[in-house]
Amino acid sequence: MSVIECKDLTKSYLRKKVLNQISFTIEENKITGVIGRNGVGKTTLLKIMAGFIRETSGEIKVLAQRPFNNLYTSVNTIFVDDQMSFPPALQLQELLEAAQTFYPNWDMEFAQRLFKYFNFDPKHYHNTLSKGRTSTFNAIVGIASRCPITIFDEPTTGMDEAVRKDFYRALLKDYIAHPRTILISSHHLEEMEDLLEDVLLLKNGEVHLHIPISDLKEWAIGLQGPASVVLPWTEGKEVVYQNQIGLDTTYVVIKNDLSEAELAQISLNGVKVIPVRASELCVYLTNETKGGIDDVFINR
C-alpha cells in the first residue's frame, strides 16, 4: 500500500519554482532517505507532506487525503526538525506529557527511558537547550510518538557523533518493533546507509532517482587509470564525474552497465575499478558540473 502519492507536485515562492512537477509514491513501512543538496527543496517537500505549507499545483495524497489543513494527516504524522517549537513556559517533562495527550500511539515509558539515557533534566526548559540537545529532545518526541508517518528533517543537526549513532540505532530498533513509514532528510548519507531502504534523490526541484539503497550502492563504478586508456571506455556511457588526478591519471565515475567480461577487460588494461559509495555517488549526481569544485580552479 502506498501511503504518500505525489503527482506533478509543484511549489513556487514568488515565481521561483522550488519543486517542479515531481511525482513519486512511497510505500507503507519503508524508511526513505530524502537526499539532495542545500536549497533543492527537501524541506519544502517534507513540509507539504506534513500539511504545513500548501502545494502550488499538482496533487499530493498522504494516507489518501490532501495533507494541508487536515486533522487526520496531522494526528498520523509528525514532523521533526530543529525548528520544532515548544511553549517556553513548559518544562521538558511537561512537554512529554503534552505530546502524550496529542499522539494516540505515544509510548511514555519508552520516551522516559530515552529521556533518561540522554541525561535530560525533567525540570529544564526547551529554549535553554543547546543546538545538539534540542535536536536530541526533538528526536525523542519524534520516535516516541510512533506516528504512522514520521518525518525527520535534518534530525541530527548539532548532534555529536555518539548521539547521532545512538539516534540511528534507536530509530532502527523502534522501527523493527513498531514498523512505520519514515522519511529522513539528511546530509549524512554514509551514516544512514544501513538504516535506509530507499533513497529519494532530489536535484533542481525534481526527483532524480528513487531506488532502493542496495541498487544505489551498485549504480555506478569508478575507473582510474591513464586518461588514454580510461576515456575510450567511457564513450557512450553516462559519465557522472570526471577528475584529473596528477599528471596523467584520470578518475571517471560512470553508470555501471558493464558486463563481467568488460570489467575483466578493463582490469587487464591496467585500469583500477573502484566501487563508488552511495554517499559519494549522491554528491557526484547532484553536482552541477562534472568536475566538482575543481572546475572553478582550472582554465582560468
Add this chain to the structure above:
Amino acid sequence: MSLSTANLKETVKKQYFFKLKANIDAISSLIGIQLIAVLFSLGGIGGSLSSSEGLRIDINYYSADVVLVFTMIWALVTAITITTKPYRNHDFTFVTNRLSSSLSNILFLLTGSLLGAVTANLSRYLLQVIGYFVFDQQVYAGPFDFPIFILGIIMSALYIFCISSIGYLIGALVQVNKLFAILVPVLIIGSIFLDASIQKELSLMQVFQFYVMESNFVFFLIKILVTTALVFLASINILNRMEVRR
C-alpha cells in the same frame, strides 16, 4: 502502525487545556496589570473638597473603571500575541489544523476574559478595603446586590471578549501582511483627525456609543455577541489559509 482518527471537538479540548498551561504567562501578566491599575485607582477618580465654618468635607470617589480598561488593553494585546508565529507554531508541533487552533485560541481568550472580568469587578471591593484600612477613610458604597454583581461580571466579560476578538482580527491581518501593523493604527488615528478637522462627532465615538449606551440588556447582548462572533469568524477564515513554518 495503526492509523488514528481525530475529531475536531477532542482536538480543540486537548489544545485548550494545553494552552491554559502553555500561556500561563499571559494569565500572570493579567494579574500584574490589574494590580498596577488598582494602584492607579487608589488616588480616586475624582474628589471634592468643601469647607465652611471650620467644617471640612473631603470626598474621594473610588471606581474600578481603570482596572476594567487595563483589562481590555490586556485582552487586545494578548489576542494579538497569540496570533503570532511562535504561538501558531506551538500548535503545529502537535496535532492541529487551523480551525482547531483558532477555536482553542478563542476558548482561551474567553477564559481570560471571564477571569479578568471577575477580578476587575472584585477589585472595586479591594479599593474600598484599602481606603478603609490604609487611608483610614469612612467608606460609603451602594449596597451589595448579588444579581447586579453577577450581571456586572457578565457584561464586563463580554466587553473584554469583544475587544479580544478585535485584537485577534488585527493579529490575523498582520500575519497576512505586515503592512497592516502600520495600516490599522493609521486608520484609527487618521479617522480621529479627519473627524476633528471637519468638526464632526468622532465616528469612533459613535461606534463606542452604539455598544455602551445600550440600556436594554437583551439588545446589548445581541449586539455584542453578534459583533464578537462575526469578527472571530473573519479571523478564522483569514488564518485558515495561512502556511506555517515556512
